[in-house]
Amino acid sequence: MRQRGRTGLTILLGVIATVAVILSMAQYRQAKAAKVQLEASRQRALYSLVADVENIEASLAKARAASTMGQQTTLLTASYSKAQSARESLAQVVVPGVDFTNVRQFIARTGDYCLVLSQRLARGGAVTPAEWSELARLEAGVKDLSSALLTTLQKASLGGTRATFVGVQGFKSAALSPADALSQGFSEIDQLTQSIPSPVYDGPFSERNQALLALARPGPPISAEDAKNVGLGFLNPGESYQTVSVGVTEGSIPSYLVTGKRADGSEVMTAVAKQGGAVLWAQDGRDLGIAKHDIQAARDAAGAFLSSKGFSGLKETGWRKPGPRSNRIVFTFVSTTWVRYGGTDVPVILYPDTVKVEVGLDSGRAVAFDQRPYLTTHDNPMRAIPSPLISREEARAVLKMDLKVLDGSPRLTVIPILPTTEALAWEFRAQQGDDTYLIYVNAMTGKEDVVLHLIEDDTGAMAV
Amino acid sequence: MHNRTRVLATAFLTALVSGIAFSADIPECLSASTYVLSAPQSWWDEVNLLSRLIMGEATGEPFTGQVGVGAVVINRTRSPSFPGTIPGVVYDPDAFESVTVGLIWSRTPDDNHVRAAELAINGWDPTGGALFFWNPSKPVSPWIWSRAIIAQIGNHVFAR
Numbered sequence: 374m375r376q377r378g379r380t381g382l383t384i385l386l387g388v389i390a391t392v393a394v395i396l397s398m399a400q401y402r403q404a405k406a407a408k409v410q411l412e413a414s415r416q417r418a419l420y421s422l423v424a425d426v427e428n429i430e431a432s433l434a435k436a437r438a439a440s441t442m443g444q445q446t447t448l449l450t451a452s453y454s455k456a457q458s459a460r461e462s463l464a465q466v467v468v469p470g471v472d473f474t475n476v477r478q479f480i481a482r483t484g485d486y487c488l489v490l491s492q493r494l495a496r497g498g499a500v501t502p503a504e505w506s507e508l509a510r511l512e513a514g515v516k517d518l519s520s521a522l523l524t525t526l527q528k529a530s531l532g533g534t535r536a537t538f539v540g541v542q543g544f545k546s547a548a549l550s551p552a553d554a555l556s557q558g559f560s561e562i563d564q565l566t567q568s569i570p571s572p573v574y575d576g577p578f579s580e581r582n583q584a585l586l587a588l589a590r591p592g593p594p595i596s597a598e599d600a601k602n603v604g605l606g607f608l609n610p611g612e613s614y615q616t617v618s619v620g621v622t623e624g625s626i627p628s629y630l631v632t633g634k635r636a637d638g639s640e641v642m643t644a645v646a647k648q649g650g651a652v653l654w655a656q657d658g659r660d661l662g663i664a665k666h667d668i669q670a671a672r673d674a675a676g677a678f679l680s681s682k683g684f685s686g687l688k689e690t691g692w693r694k695p696g697p698r699s700n701r702i703v704f705t706f707v708s709t710t711w712v713r714y715g716g717t718d719v720p721v722i723l724y725p726d727t728v729k730v731e732v733g734l735d736s737g738r739a740v741a742f743d744q745r746p747y748l749t750t751h752d753n754p755m756r757a758i759p760s761p762l763i764s765r766e767e768a769r770a771v772l773k774m775d776l777k778v779l780d781g782s783p784r785l786t787v788i789p790i791l792p793t794t795e796a797l798a799w800e801f802r803a804q805q806g807d808d809t810y811l812i813y814v815n816a817m818t819g820k821e822d823v824v825l826h827l828i829e830d831d832t833g834a835m836a837v
Numbered sequence: 838m839h840n841r842t843r844v845l846a847t848a849f850l851t852a853l854v855s856g857i858a859f860s861a862d863i864p865e866c867l868s869a870s871t872y873v874l875s876a877p878q879s880w881w882d883e884v885n886l887l888s889r890l891i892m893g894e895a896t897g898e899p900f901t902g903q904v905g906v907g908a909v910v911i912n913r914t915r916s917p918s919f920p921g922t923i924p925g926v927v928y929d930p931d932a933f934e935s936v937t938v939g940l941i942w943s944r945t946p947d948d949n950h951v952r953a954a955e956l957a958i959n960g961w962d963p964t965g966g967a968l969f970f971w972n973p974s975k976p977v978s979p980w981i982w983s984r985a986i987i988a989q990i991g992n993h994v995f996a997r
Contacts, residue, residue, distance in 0.1 A: 457921065464920040467930045474918045481917030578917040622988035622995075624965010630988070632899075642901040642990075644963065654961060658900025660949070695884075695955060700948075703959055729959065743961050 418465035425459035433512040449491035456484025471559040479566040485578040496820040514569040525558025589753035592649020604631025604643035654743040662735035664700040671732040675704040678739040693833035703731045722786040725750040761816035768799040768814040776803040888946035888954035893935025902991035905964045907957025967995035
């Protein structure tokens with residue numbers, strides 16, 4: 374009886390062990406397949422990167438040889454497009470211990486430079502001889518990068534092998550292991566791209582526009598104690614907190630961070646500019662309850678909040694909330710000014726001068742505020758808004774005739790083209806079929822600067 | 838569905854031709870500071886992904902710190918040193934521990950995570966332009982300390 378029991382136990386253990394081995398093998402195969410798949414996708418990214426960089430070079434070379442503005446625009450746009458693809462491919466390449474910052478910057482700025490020039494050509498502008506020379510210099514850099522990438526790829530012996538797979542050693546006769554070849558190759562590429570000077574231009578990724586934005590009117594320095602008083606009295610005046618602390622941030626606008634902590638752990642944080650003491654932004658991190666107020670009540674609350682902070686004449690340009698039954702809503706406001714046009718003063722909407730207020734629909738009170746864009750552009754002594762040289766009618770003539778211009782259009786606006794550049798533009802709200810657009814025609818040059826597609830629903834408006 | 842595809846396609850062409858990226862409102866969309874140059878994403882998909890990252894990286898941090906983590910992602914999309922889209926930045930290999938270990942898919946973001954993501958996408962940046970953040974009390978790569986620290990919010994330091 375005991376013997377039979379032992380035999381049964383042995384059989385059972387044997388079955389369990391066999392099943393365990395089978396399951397382990399299955400898991401091992403799955404894990405191995407996943408690693409192979411991951412490695413394959415990374416190798417594909419590397420091959421794509423090589424192809425994209427080669428295509429940037431080819432498009433740049435053809436753009437420099439092209440004689441017509443149409444061809445130049447097309448080819449520079451193609452260079453930009455391939456640079457974007459290269460950025461995406463590069464983002465999926467993994468080489469342990471290698472920093473891709475320099476090669477990323479080089480590719481991004483090369484593409485950006487091409488885009489800026491192609492957009493200028495598309496708007497009827499010209500590329501200067503110096504800019505063509507700059508393109509030639511960048512093309513040479515891209516060519517060197519392309520060559521270095523190809524060499525790296527060849528040294529790593531990636532073609533159709535599993536050489537870099539985890540746990541699989543291939544090409545043992547090679548001087549370098551595939552991983553070492555990649556590491557060495559990309560280290561050299563890092564040095565190569567670091568040695569190529571960035572183009573000097575006015576674009577989003579140019580070094581000058583990556584520099585910090587500053588307050589338009591900084592004002593005298595304030596103390597931390599002053600900042601504390603300003604911060605505590607801003608979003609919820611009169612509220613007392615369990616603890617209050619004042620920190621600093623040396624970000625784009627150096628500021629004091631005033632934090633009031635409630636008994637429930639939630640915090641109200643307010644950033645107060647060190648220079649002048651203006652509130653840059655404020656956020657109340659309390660949990661928001663069930664919505665009790667509608668959009669109009671929230672709009673009124675946002676307006677009253679801004680009035681209480683000394684703002685006047687701001688114009689709401691949009692609102693957005695997370696869903697039809699959401700408990701919060703963000704309103705965007707901009708400032709306005711006047712210019713002479715046709716013998717009268719006409720209003721101008723200043724889109725760069727943005728102020729945002731988030732209202733909690735549970736309490737109908739402001740729960741977040743941000744005026745950093747406003748503080749960097751409004752009343753900027755460097756800003757000069759001219760009278761338009763292009764009339765409404767001339768601007769309308771730029772638009773396609775089958776666009777239906779809606780009532781109230783056009784409006785005169787100042788739009789940001791780059792952080793350092795603004796343009797005076799006629800804003801047309803127009804329809805084509807069921808779609809609504811905002812179209813901006815430069816009021817000084819008559820060129821169509823920007824086209825936005827406006828998508829409106831019960832959660833607000835979204836311009837894309 | 839067809840209409841949505843058409844809208845996104847049109848939006849992509851608009852963004853490509855104009856050089857203006859997606860955003861939630863007109864001034865932001867016009868602003869070159871939002872020059873993301875991304876492929877079209879629906880706003881809500883981006884909010885969802887960013888809120889998951891905030892959940893994974895900043896749960897337990899003060900609300901402003903959560904917005905700060907979201908702002909770092911947005912700032913990276915505007916930097917030539919990083920991928921130009923929110924998904925590109927979030928899935929940048931080994932950039933965020935919560936993505937590497939799969940934490941961002943293990944739970945559902947709460948309302949505060951979503952709100953923090955919305956504010957960050959809407960342009961709120963309590964860090965003043967940070968591109969990096971980390972918790973100094975946890976082990977990190979020594980390299981990260983070479984970055985210029987510009988703010989501390991909760992347990993995170995933020996750096997450029």
